[in-house]
Amino acid sequence: MSKLFQNYKRANLEFIKAEGNYLFDSQGRKYLDFSTGIGVTNLGFHPQVQAALQKQVEQIWHTPNLYQNSLQEEVAAKLMVDKDYLVFFCNSGAEANEAAIKIARKATGKQEIITFQNSFHGRTFGAMSATGQDKIKAGFGDAVPHFHYAVFNDLDSVKDLVTENTAAIMLELIQGESGVLPAKQDFVTALADYCQKNNLLLIIDEVQTGMGRTGKLYAFQHYGINPDIFTLAKGLANGIPVGAMLAKEKLGVAFGPGSHGSTFGGNKLAMAASSAVLDVMIEAGFLEKAWENAHYLQEQLTAALRDTDEVTQVRGLGYMIGIETTTDLDQLVAAARDRGLVVLTAGTNVIRLLPPLTLTKEEIDQGVAILADILAQ
Numbered sequence: 001m002s003k004l005f006q007n008y009k010r011a012n013l014e015f016i017k018a019e020g021n022y023l024f025d026s027q028g029r030k031y032l033d034f035s036t037g038i039g040v041t042n043l044g045f046h047p048q049v050q051a052a053l054q055k056q057v058e059q060i061w062h063t064p065n066l067y068q069n070s071l072q073e074e075v076a077a078k079l080m081v082d083k084d085y086l087v088f089f090c091n092s093g094a095e096a097n098e099a100a101i102k103i104a105r106k107a108t109g110k111q112e113i114i115t116f117q118n119s120f121h122g123r124t125f126g127a128m129s130a131t132g133q134d135k136i137k138a139g140f141g142d143a144v145p146h147f148h149y150a151v152f153n154d155l156d157s158v159k160d161l162v163t164e165n166t167a168a169i170m171l172e173l174i175q176g177e178s179g180v181l182p183a184k185q186d187f188v189t190a191l192a193d194y195c196q197k198n199n200l201l202l203i204i205d206e207v208q209t210g211m212g213r214t215g216k217l218y219a220f221q222h223y224g225i226n227p228d229i230f231t232l233a234k235g236l237a238n239g240i241p242v243g244a245m246l247a248k249e250k251l252g253v254a255f256g257p258g259s260h261g262s263t264f265g266g267n268k269l270a271m272a273a274s275s276a277v278l279d280v281m282i283e284a285g286f287l288e289k290a291w292e293n294a295h296y297l298q299e300q301l302t303a304a305l306r307d308t309d310e311v312t313q314v315r316g317l318g319y320m321i322g323i324e325t326t327t328d329l330d331q332l333v334a335a336a337r338d339r340g341l342v343v344l345t346a347g348t349n350v351i352r353l354l355p356p357l358t359l360t361k362e363e364i365d366q367g368v369a370i371l372a373d374i375l376a377q
């Protein structure tokens with residue numbers, strides 16, 4: 001019997017090897033990966049990341065944040081689309097959001113944060129309290145106070161919750177866990193404008209949407225907004241644990257010496273991987289090609305599933321795609337796996353695809369054929 005907590009519903013197989021965009025299980029079976037962990041190995045098992053990790057392991061893999069860390073500086077510089085941010089490194093998405101919540105409260109001297117119904121921000125107490133889903137919080141007692149939940153894509157519902165004590169509005173631009181639900185452009189533009197006019201901080205949770213997932217480095221670039229704070233994790237080091245909270249320089253005074261920290265945060269190994277990830281992603285043409293191929297994937301999927309009654313919608317942005325279906329999700333995931341394709345689910349009725357940005361057209365065709373086949377049955 002397993003000696004592990006049964007908090008995960010694990011499939012009965014183990015991946016023990018990977019090559020590019022393919023995974024191999026302990027029986028030697030080969031799978032095309034349309035899941036990248038859960039939106040983590042965004043470049044697949046990329047040789048450049050592997051080489052960077054090997055090189056770093058031979059030098060030094062950890063130093064505490066009591067000393068200079070030029071790799072953190074290097075990654076911070078590469079993360080900037082706008083020089084006006086400072087970076088704090090941690091180890092996960094939840095921790096990045098904790099840092100965002102803490103800096104927002106401290107910088108404003110206010111406590112209330114408005115998030116959205118059906119959002120997902122992580123499992124620690126602060127991030128869980130920010131999350132707008134009762135089932136995530138069930139049984140854990142009192143949540144962290146002063147979070148309020150507006151209706152996604154509804155600015156009036158935000159305005160109704162704003163008080164004198166509101167510090168920030170926090171949102172995912174595409175709600176990932178609850179079903180790949182994109183925010184509307186009009187809503188986001190109006191929300192950003194409203195925040196600016198009313199002196200509210202805008203926090204964007206890019207833990208899942210960031211790092212090229214949607215075809216740009218950050219999803220907020222599609223929406224033409226400039227958040228005060230944003231958070232990263234999943235794809236940031238292509239599978240080595242890491243998180244980051246970026247905030248406008250003017251908020252930096254709230255995070256002075258001793259105010260916040262992390263033992264492992266910005267670990268050398270994570271930073272070496274992250275630096276290699278960013279080198280690949282910011283190389284001219286890489287994200288453009290990924291965007292083009294993701295568009296091709298969405299087109300092929302839409303065409304292949306058009307006449308399938310069990311599919312009600314194909315939606316998403318770049319390589320963050322949801323296939324809404326009336327068919328049992330667990331059955332579909334298992335059927336895809338039997339055919340050599342790994343996919344995810346989201347919410348109650350969505351097959352979620354978070355494929356590597358490095359997919360070739362041949363790999364896309366291969367994945368689409370399997371999905372069309374299993375959904376037609």
Ligand SMILES: *Cc1c(COP(=O)(O)O)cnc(C)c1O
Pocket residue numbers: 091092093094095097120121122123172176177205206207208209233234
């Ligand atoms: C996955 C996720 C998180 C939590 O990240 P962890 O690394 O599991 O703590 C937070 N926000 C969003 C949007 C996510 O998708």
